[in-house]
Amino acid sequence: MNEKDLQKQLQTRVRRKLEALFTKYGMDYGGIDDSMKWKPLVLVIGNYSSGKSTLINELVGKNIQRTGQAPTDDSFTILTSGEEEEEREIPGSTLVNDSTLPFEHFKHYGEKLISHITMKTLNSPVLDNLAIIDSPGMLDATSENDRGYNYMEVLGDFARMADLIVLMFDPHKAGTIKESYEAIRNTLPEKSGEHRLIFVMSRIDECDHLTDFTRSYGTLCWNMSQMTGRKDIPHIYLTYAPNLANSDKMAKDWPQEREELFEKIKGAAAFQINHILEDLDRQVNEVNIVAEAVTEFIRRATRIFWKYFNITMLIAVLFFFFGDVMLKSILGLPEATLLSSIRGGTVGSFPFTLILFPLVFFFGTIVVGGISFSRYAFPKLRRNSLARSSELVILDTQYRKNLWQKMEGKALENIQKLTMKDLWGGYIRSSQRIKAFLNNDMKRFYEKIGSKRNSSPE
Numbered sequence: 001m002n003e004k005d006l007q008k009q010l011q012t013r014v015r016r017k018l019e020a021l022f023t024k025y026g027m028d029y030g031g032i033d034d035s036m037k038w039k040p041l042v043l044v045i046g047n048y049s050s051g052k053s054t055l056i057n058e059l060v061g062k063n064i065q066r067t068g069q070a071p072t073d074d075s076f077t078i079l080t081s082g083e084e085e086e087e088r089e090i091p092g093s094t095l096v097n098d099s100t101l102p103f104e105h106f107k108h109y110g111e112k113l114i115s116h117i118t119m120k121t122l123n124s125p126v127l128d129n130l131a132i133i134d135s136p137g138m139l140d141a142t143s144e145n146d147r148g149y150n151y152m153e154v155l156g157d158f159a160r161m162a163d164l165i166v167l168m169f170d171p172h173k174a175g176t177i178k179e180s181y182e183a184i185r186n187t188l189p190e191k192s193g194e195h196r197l198i199f200v201m202s203r204i205d206e207c208d209h210l211t212d213f214t215r216s217y218g219t220l221c222w223n224m225s226q227m228t229g230r231k232d233i234p235h236i237y238l239t240y241a242p243n244l245a246n247s248d249k250m251a252k253d254w255p256q257e258r259e260e261l262f263e264k265i266k267g268a269a270a271f272q273i274n275h276i277l278e279d280l281d282r283q284v285n286e287v288n289i290v291a292e293a294v295t296e297f298i299r300r301a302t303r304i305f306w307k308y309f310n311i312t313m314l315i316a317v318l319f320f321f322f323g324d325v326m327l328k329s330i331l332g333l334p335e336a337t338l339l340s341s342i343r344g345g346t347v348g349s350f351p352f353t354l355i356l357f358p359l360v361f362f363f364g365t366i367v368v369g370g371i372s373f374s375r376y377a378f379p380k381l382r383r384n385s386l387a388r389s390s391e392l393v394i395l396d397t398q399y400r401k402n403l404w405q406k407m408e409g410k411a412l413e414n415i416q417k418l419t420m421k422d423l424w425g426g427y428i429r430s431s432q433r434i435k436a437f438l439n440n441d442m443k444r445f446y447e448k449i450g451s452k453r454n455s456s457p458e
Contacts, residue, residue: 007273010445011036014280017437018287021430025290025414032283034102034161039080040130040272042265043158046168047180048137051202054241055168056134059265060124065134074147075116076158078103080131082121092117102161112148129269133158138179152182156191163275164268165192168200171207171216184227196275198237199224200261204254205240237261277445284438286407289400291431293392293411297385297418298427304377305423312369316362323361374420386412 014032022029044052053065056079064079064087078095082088092114096107106113116136135155136147159165165188167180188197201220207213221233228234238257324337338358385392389412395401404411 006445006448007036007276010273010276010280013441017433017441018284021291021434022287024430025287025294025410027283027287027290027410028105032280034105036276038100038102038131040163040269041133041158041161042130042164042166042268043133043135043162044166044168045135045155045183046138046166046200046202047170047173048139049203050137050168050170050173051200051239052134052137052168055166055200055202055239056132059132059262060122060126062122062124064120064122074136075118076136076154077134078117078119078131079124079127079134080119080121081127082123084121084123087120087122090119090121091115095119106154106157109149109154113154116147116149126266130163130266133162138183151179152187155183156187159188159191160279162192162196163272164265165197166200166265167197168202169220170203171201171213171220172203181227184224185229193278194234197234198261198264199234200237200239202239203241204238237264273449277442277449281438281442284434284442285403286410288431288434288438289393289403289407290411290414291427291434292394293389294414294418295428295431296392297382297415298423300385301378301381301418302423304381305373305420308369308373308377312366312372315369316365319361319365320358324357327357378420382415382418385415389415 011033014036018032019029022032044056046052053067056065057063057067060079065077092106095101095103095117096114097104103117106117135158136151167184167188169180188194201217204213204216207216217236220236224233224236225231237260238254239261240254240258242258321339324334325339328334328337334354334357336354338354341354389408390404392411393400393404395404
């Protein structure tokens with residue numbers, strides 16, 4: 001089975017088994033579906049003048065993107081292959097309304113973003129198996145109102161879809177841009193994972209001497225340690241414009257470094273199915289821990305319900321037989337009680353009025369018990385559960401602690417919406433289905449990828 005068939009099988013299985021469950025817990029299923037819709041994606045980001053467009057032009061072998069040290073493009077531009085020789089541009093309004101493409105969810109950001117998304121189709125062998133997304137340059141100080149949309153949130157959505165993210169720096173602004181810090185520190189690790197992110201220092205041919213390069217490289221490494229919060233610095237690829245570089249100023253390993261970068265980008269397509277499974281595994285684990293919390297609350301509420309039910313039924317039966325006796329001792333009514341009629345052997349001949357008071361006492365007790373549970377016990381349990389929400393799930397590993405920290409708000413939102421009728425709403429069964437998918441379906445798909453990789457020729 002090739003990767004396309006495996007991806008299609010996975011998409012069918014996921015939609016059939018998970019779509020309704022994600023909807024039930026108020027979580028976005030579209031993110032899973034989008035990652036399986038199209039070809040592999042490479043997202044290129046960086047500040048203005050970091051060399052994004054130059055790198056892309058070299059990759060596709062055409063001057064498709066404008067270059068320059070001043071801001072040249074403020075749009076997210078998706079580059080993909082086209083059957084026609086002539087280059088075509090497709091506006092964002094078309095892309096977000098095409099169900100065959102993974103961009104429909106960007107529609108909710110509004111017209112400001114849609115007008116800054118475009119697709120260009122061109123004839124390039126590199127784009128046959130992957131698409132490249134060029135992004136607006138990052139700014140040093142900005143706000144949502146400056147762009148008209150939440151740039152970091154949009155960037156996070158593109159990053160979540162990407163199989164490789166190329167973050168570029170130039171030697172003159174080596175990691176000092178405010179939005180770069182936010183992206184590296186928070187947005188990218190949360191949305192995609194650090195293993196999909198590579199760092200590139202471009203335009204190194206503009207350094208006058210190797211000492212200038214060393215100074216810029218050292219500055220970038222220092223800034224990277226501050227942005228990532230790590231002592232170990234990830235590998236930083238180097239690139240330059242070959243037609244402008246002076247060979248006398250170049251270190252001997254620069255050409256090899258540049259070639260390795262290009263091979264890394266072109267090889268991104270090979271990891272798509274792995275990344276799809278990683279994303280799927282992460283998102284199913286997210287909905288699973290939400291389901292666990294809701295299920296534990298349902299179980300606690302159900303135990304309390306049956307406790308109230310048993311006590312209420314016991315009191316109702318007692319009132320059925322002895323309620324009219326108590327009433328007669330207090331008010332002198334009714335003249336004959338149900339219990340005295342039973343003892344006197346006149347059960348078969350007593351009028352309906354004789355059983356009226358017992359029935360009123362019986363059903364009245366049930367109503368009071370139901371109101372007591374719904375107005376007092378159930379809300380009290382919810383308040384206590386919300387106050388001590390971490391007790392609803394097992395947090396025995398650091399992974400689960402981090403997962404709960406991320407998904408606690410969504411779990412509490414679900415619990416807040418629950419009503420008494422949801423005690424029989426199938427939540428326990430839904431949680432079991434999610435666990436079954438994680439333990440069985442996910443395992444089988446990982447095994448299929450492993451067997452495919454082992455059977456591939458070296």
